[in-house]
Amino acid sequence: MKRFEFVSDGAWSGGGGAYFNNVAHAAARHSILAGGPGAIPVFPRNVPHGRNLPETYLLAPQNAWPWAIRGAAKSELRRVLLLRAASEWHMRRASAIHRISGAIPTLGDPAKYSPVMHNPLDTGFEEALAASEDESVPVARGRFVAIGSLNSYRNVSTLFEGYRRYREGGGTHGLYVAGPPKAPEVLRCLQAQAQGIPDLEFHPGALSRPVALAALREAHAVVIPSRVEASPFSVLEAVSLQPRVIPSAALGVREILLRLKTADDEAFFDPDSPAALARALWTPPDVSADWHRALRTHAQREQERLVWGDELARWLESLEIPIPRP
Incomplete structure (x- = not known):
């Protein structure tokens, strides 16, 4: 056999x-x-x-x-x-x-x-979700949130620039970014870029899965800024907990979301364009509520x-x- x-x-x-x-x-x-x-x-x-x-x-x-x-x-x-x-x-x-x-x-x-x-959310997510009920991340509350490693492909530099333009245009929500640093060169550049950006909370460091899920739940909206992803669990975690998710047009991100609900190109921002990201912060795609409805229950x-x-x-x-x- x-x-x-x-x-x-x-x-x-x-x-x-x-x-x-x-x-x-x-x-x-x-x-x-x-x-x-x-x-x-x-x-x-x-x-x-x-x-x-x-x-x-x-x-x-x-x-x-x-x-x-x-x-x-x-x-x-x-x-x-x-x-x-x-x-x-x-x-x-x-x-x-x-x-x-x-x-x-x-x-x-x-x-x-x-x-x-594409990967589905695993049983470990269900355990972490239950544990997240005992967690709170006040710094994430009411802010845009982006969580993930600080490798360059995660595209945090473009997120910072897009967010800066959003604030210069009159946007009022803050931004919380957290994740483990991988390359010292990338971290130094991000720390320098973060200086002077209003209401930006930048925390280079790993979060436990329950704490990360609590931050996603308490966010104003979740941003997925990556230039490339394969089959990202982070995207599924975001839409399970949040009706407002702002995804990049990276192929793996698009594929995993379009399985849940089809959407046109306007639902995904160009990860190479800070201007496109800034516009997306103003108007999270309506279809993200449909993605949320497709994964919000344990049975689904x-x-x-x-x-x-x-x-x-x-x-x-x-x-x-x-x-x-x-």
Whole structure:
């Protein structure tokens, strides 16, 4: 019997942990995902850990940044370009690819790629949501809120400039930005840029998931400024908690939201244009209330998890690849 083992070795981002939660949720109903002797390994990362890889293995690349590096800081470029080279080598070498986003390219034989299966919110979100009821983030209350890593692809510099223009045009809501710094060069530039911008609260540092969810809930609106995303849990968290979400036109952001409710191009701002972002701060898209209604209940989110798990299991079952000997 064909089985697959999702390999969890190594360090993981919050998104990686959420992906494993979704796999575990699906494995409880589909034994093909449950691993065991002779299971085919699946690496939910761009580059597998370890040197002695088996002949047959699957990849599920999680990071689309290597294919959208415009705007990267000098200190980030070498790392991202090396990741791109290694990602593309393994994507051609792997027996099959679980594709979580259209922002992950198809390289080599297109037949070995799954249909795009965007992440649903995981069961860990439900636990964090319950814990968030005991949290409060006063500094986020009534402000625009943007939470996420401070890598350059998150595009916080454009957010700062767009927000500055919004305030110069008479806007009154403040801005709260929080997230872990990754590159000292990027952090220094953002700290310098933040000087003198009115009513800006900039907190370089990680937030626990319950605290981040509390901040999203208490916001005036949530801004997703990214230049590139793959299948961002942060976007789903935002629309689950907020009827006012202001998303960029990054491909992964668009895809994951348009699954919930179709929208025209005006619902998404150009992430390379501070002027477009400033306009979006004045008028959050009306469709964001529809996105919120599509994910605001536990039952709706559970249905998304069930559909994702069923689709993943069907695709794995359809693969015609050699089964390793135990």
